[in-house]
Amino acid sequence: AGAEAGAEAESGDDEAETPSGRVFAPPNVRRLARELGVDIASVDGSGPSGRITEGDVRTAAEADESDTAETADDAPEPRSVSVGDGESSVSKRTTDGETATTVESAAR
Amino acid sequence: MSTLERDPLEQVQVLDEDGNVVGEEPDLSEEKLVEMYRQMRLARHFDKRAVSLQRQGRMGTYPPLSGQEGAQIGSAHALDDEDWLFPSYREHGAAVVRGLPLKQTLLYWMGHEDGNKVAEDVNVFPVAVPIATQILHATGAAWASRLKGDEKAFLTYFGDGATSEGDFHEGLNFAGVFDAPAVFFCNNNQWAISVPRERQTASETLAQKAVAYGFEGVQVDGMDPLAVYKVTREAVEKAKNPDEGELRPTLIEAVQYRFGAHTTADDPTVYRDDDEVERWKQKDPIPRLESYLRDREILDDERVEEIQASVEAEVADAIEAAESVPRPEPEEMFEHTFAELPPHLREQYEEFAALRERHGDSAFLED
């Protein structure tokens, strides 16, 4: 995904209407992807303008589950965040900076 | 000794309370005198109507001027065409003298910026509400005119309360240092809303504050239009053409009284006695000038009635004209912030316009 994003930027495409290459998702969906261990860059968006929705991520997660072994290597590790409905306690800042770096640069 | 060199504690007077001549009369033609008289009546009538418009909900808060016509009309007449006026917010009478249509004054107090859109040939600056701030603008413009080699005078009005503000001090001080052709005209109407003149400063007169700036200060009976004219005229002439070694600026304290409320939002009975008001009404500038003109047979009953009728018609026309101006288009809000509309304002404007398009004015005007 990182390579793609870079290439896209270099190609000078500045129209963001329909994002191609860049992940196009609200932060909470990104969070869900992290929580479910989904590589959000590989998810197709079905929302407005191709936006990735929670549903897209969940669908991808279900697909992943059926194929865990194959994707394990490039999927980001889930953070130490509890999945919940928003009321649950969530450590907003990861305490595991090291892991996060690795994960993020991998994702990039 | 010029009037301006008099001891600032002595008040200049031409007419006494009954209109008798007690000082040297200024050189004014009959025509001019009648014009002044007419404009004073115009201002008085305008004031009455404006207050009533406010009461009827046809205008917002309005600051009445009754009692102060002599100071306004007398001083404004002392200016030459090319001179400039920097008003505060109460000088509707002076503005008329200088060529600002009453309609504009009405529009302004009806909440319409066009009231401040002074015509190119009218040398009047926009109304200044933040007290004393306009004094600096007048000084700056006066100073600029000298830098440009023009020969003009710049008169600014402010109240007794305004003399307490830092900007009063800085404005007069700059004028002294840069010898700006400015006339600082203080309408000391004894009250700053509810605060009496004695609470404003411990100095005996406001005129003597000029001592701090190295130029002349003079106190004049502000309800004597001829005395006001005379003193102001001398100040204007000195501003443009001072004697050797003389500084151009002058501080004029015109001692007067506001008969009515500070604004239509104010209730003066809370803070001052009717007695006091009555006492000052004895000095009313209009009957004073009228009696002077009648004595000289320049006015008679007929003429006075004629004038009153024409004044009433003029005010009625102005009101009609102002009220028939459509409410400004809301888009105008965005237009004059900058010479050109920057992107962020264009966006805001578009969002605004779209909402208005969708919902109509009710999207904004509801409560």
Place this chain on the structure above:
Amino acid sequence: MSTLERDPLEQVQVLDEDGNVVGEEPDLSEEKLVEMYRQMRLARHFDKRAVSLQRQGRMGTYPPLSGQEGAQIGSAHALDDEDWLFPSYREHGAAVVRGLPLKQTLLYWMGHEDGNKVAEDVNVFPVAVPIATQILHATGAAWASRLKGDEKAFLTYFGDGATSEGDFHEGLNFAGVFDAPAVFFCNNNQWAISVPRERQTASETLAQKAVAYGFEGVQVDGMDPLAVYKVTREAVEKAKNPDEGELRPTLIEAVQYRFGAHTTADDPTVYRDDDEVERWKQKDPIPRLESYLRDREILDDERVEEIQASVEAEVADAIEAAESVPRPEPEEMFEHTFAELPPHLREQYEEFAALRERHGDSAFLED
């Protein structure tokens, strides 16, 4: 006629430039006179050392006072113990008289807020850098003291330049209206950085500006410590105990000169002539008082040397004391914004502390 009632154009003097008595001497004991002399020398020596500390990079920008010792020491001595001082930024000498250790003055100019942490029993307000702002603080405190029924005087220092600011005007005007026991002491040292006194205002004196506020103004030879003492003492006494019908405040214009630069960042040769400096050096307050004291055999060579030695030791000690104060802990930045640390500042503090912990001071001090 009290000194304060004199025509403000006349300058009060006790000693002429050679220390000869030309006016009525104030009632001061020999001890007091020697103390004043010593403090003037202390201030002078301190000044020299402070400038040199700055040159050596041991202190930041510093505003020297040489030439102004007479005005500072003379006026500060006129205060009683319970009185208050509201300084500007140049009155290191006056502060010493009032009990502020030199060490604190040094700390302040070394960039250490503790310099402004005045001891509870020292009636000196923090240094005021924004010009003229402290005048209002002095007026307010003076006014508050009267509301509380105290009987104290409040003296504030400011420069010739400060008289142009709005806050000067508002401060003196409030003092007049509320009859505050304030002494407005203007150190007219002829220059506001590079701007000469004549460019500051068109009035002939600064003292006459008091006319605008209804109380007395007086001009004094500010390089004559005895005249300064005398005038200030009268003003202090009047502030606390005015005659019937007399207003408490006084404006004192102490005419003087700063021998050196405005601050160590300033180069006065750009804007003024050496001649002028030399002329004013003839009025140096220190030799003037010294010669007066020698004439009276209160001082002799030996005593003078002794004094000079003790003064040098005192300054050296103060410098050592100031320099041995550790650099303030960065945490202190957060401590005094509010009485209690609010959550957002606690967070910022913690983030800061964590960073410092991780990286040490080099995380901040690099460059």
Place this chain on the structure above:
Amino acid sequence: MADAQQTQNLTLVQSVRDGLYTEMHNDDEVIVLGEDVGKNGGVFRATEGLYDEFGEDRVIDTPLAESGIVGCSVGMAAYGLKPVPEIQFSGFMYPAFDQIVSHVGRLRTRSRGRFTCPMVIRAPYGGGIRAPEHHSESKEAFYAHEPGLKVVIPSTPYDTKGLLISAIRDPDPVIFLEPKLIYRAFRGDVPEDDYEVPIGEAAVRREGEDVTVVTWGAMTRPTMEAAENLAEEGVECEVIDLRTISPIDKETIVESFEKTGRAAVVHEAPKKGGIGGEITAMLQEEALLYQEAPVKRITGFDVPFPLYALEDYYLPSPTRVEEGIRETVEF
């Protein structure tokens, strides 16, 4: 809250007066000063009767000079009084801006606590009452950016008295801006006794799961109206009345945002550089991962406040608020 016997039904401006009255009774050091606050009782009657009650040494008409009023208050506060200067309209605080910024908010720090500056600068703020030019300012952001100042804006009669009393008792200076649009718009129960509403704590005016709407002062009304309208469509707003603009009660707004994932801020001040930006930044600093839609700022436009013929177009109206919230919700 006190029981019925001990409460009065007051407008917001009456509650200001009641707060002043109460605290002046409690504490002799409290004095009120400003233009027309004495005999006249204030141009909005916020100090009505205080002059008669406490005398001219404690309710003081000053000359017309805002820097003078605030600068003298600094000296008074340092000398041990607790001045409550009134600035007649918040648009006339600017002449005192230097004293406010350079001294009021710094005296404690500058002197390492030796001198303090307990004072409350009161001023009516905001538009919507067909007032003359310069009378409709709403620039709380100016004061919120100065580190040493607290900024409080009440929106109910109850809060007004409690917050004002807290502000007067606060050992540090407070800028107390009063929404003059709702000075007399409605009444509310106000205990006769003294009580404090703590500075720094927001109030949840309406609970809801769908979107967090942060507002304060006069804008709480159109916001609540919009929230009710939206509720009819099934959109539940959690309306938070900030009450203290500085420092902001981050905990309350973040907690709500973590629940709703969506937010709007409603203020009448111009957008650019307004508090809406600060709140947005806070929310996403603390709770980005909950965020489902951009935080919508519904604000005055970035133009000088117009004369009153257009002011209703300038101020966020219920429909504008509603539309703005909807935009967030439907994102």
Place this chain on the structure above:
Amino acid sequence: MADAQQTQNLTLVQSVRDGLYTEMHNDDEVIVLGEDVGKNGGVFRATEGLYDEFGEDRVIDTPLAESGIVGCSVGMAAYGLKPVPEIQFSGFMYPAFDQIVSHVGRLRTRSRGRFTCPMVIRAPYGGGIRAPEHHSESKEAFYAHEPGLKVVIPSTPYDTKGLLISAIRDPDPVIFLEPKLIYRAFRGDVPEDDYEVPIGEAAVRREGEDVTVVTWGAMTRPTMEAAENLAEEGVECEVIDLRTISPIDKETIVESFEKTGRAAVVHEAPKKGGIGGEITAMLQEEALLYQEAPVKRITGFDVPFPLYALEDYYLPSPTRVEEGIRETVEF
């Protein structure tokens, strides 16, 4: 850029002087006024030689009164001059705040274009030079919140002259804040001729794919240094020098953010109510769907600017900037 022959190698403050000099030559209506700007050439020498060149009617030493300086400039501008008042330090703009806010930024609107206020208020701003108290202010946010003002802060000698010339030519008022910390820190090529750098356009100082870092003025240096350090670790910052703080060049910052998905803002002003919040709000309004991490604000602390013994702890340093960016990147 002009070729070598026609350029000078100037410091930033020399470039200020060159800009003034150039435009005063081009346009007789341009005048400079302020404290010590004449014979003394300004306390930072920003007006050096102008008095000799243009005379005392165009380079004017004024009395010590900032409201006077700005208020008179309003009258001068309305009368057809183009005043360039200098306020000696930005901490001393507050006495003029009323004139700036109530008049400078509103004259055009108030008079529906009949009167205008073309002026440039210049002031050195910011900390880091061991200056005395009140000399280190950095409150660009105050001016950015006032709708009718433009706010410009250059960071290079080249931009300084070009922006200053644009500001003087602008038909509307501009607050021109000069980073005094870098007045003499380095030199840069500055064309001898006149040229404009457009107001409202940011400059990308460094391209990068990983994180957008927005800054301006004196903070561009620690930011660039941090960016270089991070590059060694493989983190590529896109550093955007805002240059105009109001109105902000939204397009440039949003475009970058859409590319990087991460951002930090670096300013030396206090955090609360600072421009960092405004930028954060803008980014998420326009590009939330690209956002991968909270926008990090690396700023001065919310305490009064300390005396100089502690100022280095107050100001964002390269390490603080680096750590802040890292936090965003590693989120």
